[in-house]
Structure formats: structure tokens, C-alpha cells
Amino acid sequence: MSPAANTPQPPTRLWSRNFILVSLTNLFQALVFYLLVTAMALYAVNEFQASEVMSGLAVSGFVLGSVLARLFTGQAMEFIGRRRTLLVSMALFLVASALYLTVDSLGMLIAVRVLHGVTFGAASTVVATAVQGMIPPQRRSEGTGWFGTSTTVATALGPLLAFQLTDRFGFDSLFILCTVVSGIGLVSAALVHLPAAPRPEDGSHPGFSLLRILSRPAVPVSLVILLSGLAYSGVLAFLNGYAQEQGISPTSASLFFVVYAVVLVLSRFIVGPAHDRYGDNAVVFPLLACLAVAMAVLALWPAVPGLLIAAVLCAFGFGALLTSLQSVAATVVPPFQIGVATSTYFLMLDVGIGLGPILLGSLLPVTGFSGMYLGLAGFVLMTTGVYWLAHGRRAQHRPGRGHQ
Incomplete structure (x- = not known):
């Protein structure tokens, strides 16, 4: 197999259908994150009388799960494929979003937060990796910046919606919205065509390694x-x-x-x-x-x-x-x-x-x-x-x- 066969041709246009879809997928993931991170400590205190330490754990459990996922997602994409990794993680992201509606203890809340973080870490790593193959090489930084704007929008919109919903309708309304947004994100992920991961010039498929x-x-x-x-x-x-x-x-x-x-x-x-x-x-x-x-x-x-x-x-x-x-x-x-x-x-x-x-x-x-x-x-x-x-x-x- 020649090196040319292993290297996909770089795109020539930035604002392609796939670039827009993968940016939307990132927006929906990030929106769920910012909707929840803003309200989670208060939810733990109000619903389960959590201490400051435990309410902090309810917030940071998500980050812990995300860190764990990122340790392995890079190689998982090479091993089982980008699309499969994305769709599985987004499906589990939807499930985790819905699980907040069933939480009845502080321990369960923290467990859901960790699971949610794992799915977020995996999915966000896939889209952040795949988008690099959708950006013309000569516009690498510009394209990465516009992709990151989807997170920026979530940064502003998420806390605003969280405050309004929890104040007027309670925390369940927030969890319902997160579930709906996660479902839309899954649909968006299913529609995007992810560019194939490039292989080494010798055509080999790297195996999993702790190193x-x-x-x-x-x-x-x-x-x-x-x-x-x-x-x-x-x-x-x-x-x-x-x-x-x-x-x-x-x-x-x-x-x-x-x-x-x-x-x-x-x-x-x-x-x-x-x-x-x-x-x-x-x-x-x-x-x-x-x-x-x-x-x-x-x-x-x-x-x-x-x-x-x-x-x-x-x-x-x-x-x-x-x-x-x-x-x-x-x-x-x-x-x-x-x-x-x-x-x-x-x-x-x-x-x-x-x-x-x-x-x-x-x-x-x-x-x-x-x-x-x-x-x-x-x-x-x-x-x-x-x-x-x-x-x-x-x-x-x-x-x-x-x-x-």
C-alpha cells in the first residue's frame, strides 16, 4: 500500500456540511456541560444536604470522568474507529443525561456525574480530533477557532438557561432540557461524515499500548x-x-x-x-x-x-x-x-x-x-x-x- 493511499486528501473548503455538523455536535455537548456545571453544587446541597466538600465532588466528578476517558479515547479511535467511538459515547451521553431524573441519593448523583464525564470526554475528544481533518491545512488555526466558537456559545447560553429554568421550574426541567439537547446531539453526530483516520506510511494499524x-x-x-x-x-x-x-x-x-x-x-x-x-x-x-x-x-x-x-x-x-x-x-x-x-x-x-x-x-x-x-x-x-x-x-x- 502506498503512502498516498494512507493519507486522505486535505479539504479545500472550510465551511463544509461536515464541518458545520461536527461543530453543532460539539455545541450540544458543551451546552449540556455548562447547563449542569452551573447548577450542580446547589442541586447537591438542596436535594441531599451535601457538605461543601461533597457538593464540590458532585461538580468535579464530571471532570474526573472526563480525564479518565481522555486517557484512552485517542487510542480507542484508532482501534475501533472514530465514528463508532463517537456514536457509542454520544448514545451513553444521552443515557447519562436522562439518569439525573432518577437520582435519589448523593452517591448515585456522584456516580452519574462520573459516568457523564466519561461519555463527554470520549465524545468531545473524537469531534476535536475529527474536525482537524475537515479544515484546509492553510487555515488550520482559523478553522480550529471557529470550531471552538461552538463551545463559546455554550459558555454564555448554558449558565443563563440554567439559572432561569431552575429558578422558575425546578431542577427536573433542567435535566429534561439536557436530555433533549443530548438527543439532538446524537442525531447530529449520526449525520456527520467523519474523515478516516490517517495511517502510518507503512499502512500498519497501531495497537493499544499503555505507553x-x-x-x-x-x-x-x-x-x-x-x-x-x-x-x-x-x-x-x-x-x-x-x-x-x-x-x-x-x-x-x-x-x-x-x-x-x-x-x-x-x-x-x-x-x-x-x-x-x-x-x-x-x-x-x-x-x-x-x-x-x-x-x-x-x-x-x-x-x-x-x-x-x-x-x-x-x-x-x-x-x-x-x-x-x-x-x-x-x-x-x-x-x-x-x-x-x-x-x-x-x-x-x-x-x-x-x-x-x-x-x-x-x-x-x-x-x-x-x-x-x-x-x-x-x-x-x-x-x-x-x-x-x-x-x-x-x-x-x-x-x-x-x-x-
Whole structure:
């Protein structure tokens, strides 16, 4: 078998039917995640009188399940196929969404959260991998950015719908909506045609191996997103508490995420094309700088204008960085290893966002909110150095970046 037979021809058009369908599938998955993560701690407390630790476990159990799934999904796609992996995980994602309606104990809730996280981790890894084969090589970063916009929409819409539904109709209405959205996501996944996974040039089919759980070439850049995710988790976990301490109303504080989502969508017109044209370092260094400045603004300007400026900077500093580094992770490996590289990347992201609130929460009694955010500004500057050592010093701009 010739190498040409093992390598699918790259697409020439970005906005294809399959690209739109896989982005919609990602939107429905992410929407369920953000619908539930916003309300889960309160649900555990209200329904099962959970302690702070156990209510936190009800939230983080999902992340734990997702991390476990990402360890094996990269190789599962190679072993049993992308389409089969996606359809099985999306079917189980639908089942897990419906199981919330049957939960009658805190232990069962945590078990469902872990199962739900496993299905989410598997499905999201498949779509994030498959979409790379739907993007023209010369528009890699731009296409990855537009694909990530589906998550951005869910980030803004999910918490808003969760608050409205639980306040007016109770938690069951939220679980019903999640089940319906999961069903639509399954239909969308069934309609999309996933490009075949590329094979090595010798035509061999890689077998399962514990040594291949992580993609070693993708680990350095994935470490950068782990550290960046840890920093941004300080916003996700503690912004509301910080706003309350400063006398900022919840409504005003929620504007942070609205501004974040709007600016992030607009950034897709700039960051992705710039990345494809000028290379990795020309984009990643400014984005990391934006994240560092955002943390400093939160620390030093604890008022509504400061929050909104920080939201703009976070949209560039973390939101745009997330998809830019994902495209980098996809270009440091040959095409047949993109699945494991994507799995490695999102595994590291999950670890950063999952561990961040625990580590930062333990520091809060000493630093306070302002001190924590100021410390995170310095931490992100350190991460800039990590990026240089891990990837930046070797990054070279190539037209249509990546292994083709």
C-alpha cells in the first residue's frame, strides 16, 4: 500500500456540511456541560444536604470522568474507529443525561456525574480530533477557532438557561432540557461524515499500548494549556465570590461572561488568520500577555469597569489561546497521531481546570482574592517562559503549518 493511499486528501473548503455538523455536535455537548456545571453544587446541597466538600465532588466528578476517558479515547479511535467511538459515547451521553431524573441519593448523583464525564470526554475528544481533518491545512488555526466558537456559545447560553429554568421550574426541567439537547446531539453526530483516520506510511494499524496513552510530542505544548487553565480556573471558581466581597451585584458580575463570549467570537476573525499567516509565536506570546494583564486588572480594579476590561482580555488571553494551542498540538505530530495528541491536550486542560480551584482555594485564606489574582498574573508570566522552553524556541512558521 502506498503512502498516498494512507493519507486522505486535505479539504479545500472550510465551511463544509461536515464541518458545520461536527461543530453543532460539539455545541450540544458543551451546552449540556455548562447547563449542569452551573447548577450542580446547589442541586447537591438542596436535594441531599451535601457538605461543601461533597457538593464540590458532585461538580468535579464530571471532570474526573472526563480525564479518565481522555486517557484512552485517542487510542480507542484508532482501534475501533472514530465514528463508532463517537456514536457509542454520544448514545451513553444521552443515557447519562436522562439518569439525573432518577437520582435519589448523593452517591448515585456522584456516580452519574462520573459516568457523564466519561461519555463527554470520549465524545468531545473524537469531534476535536475529527474536525482537524475537515479544515484546509492553510487555515488550520482559523478553522480550529471557529470550531471552538461552538463551545463559546455554550459558555454564555448554558449558565443563563440554567439559572432561569431552575429558578422558575425546578431542577427536573433542567435535566429534561439536557436530555433533549443530548438527543439532538446524537442525531447530529449520526449525520456527520467523519474523515478516516490517517495511517502510518507503512499502512500498519497501531495497537493499544499503555505507553501511547499520552502523545510525547504534544506534552510540552499541552503543559502550557494546563498552566493557563489552572490560572483561568481562578476566574471560573472564584469570580462570583470576589464580586460579592467587593459589593458588585450578581447581575453585574454575570456580564463578565457575556462580554467574554462576545469578544471571543469577534476574536475569531483576527487571531486564527493571524496565527496561520504569521506563525505560533507571533500569536501565543501576545495571548499569554493578555491573560497576565487580565489577572492584574482583576486584582487591582475590583469594580464593574475593571471586570469588563478583564473579560475582554480573558477572551483573548484564554479563549483564543485555547484553540491556538490546540492547533499547535495538532501540527507537532504526524496525521495518524492527531487523535492521541488531541486527547493529551484536553486531558492536560481538564487537569489544570480541575486542580486549579483546589490549589487556589487553599491559598485564599492567606492571599485573599486580590492577592490570588495578582499572584496568577505572575504565574501566567512564568507560563510564558514555559511556552518558550517547551515550544516557542523551536517554532518555525511554515505556510499551511503542520504535517500534511
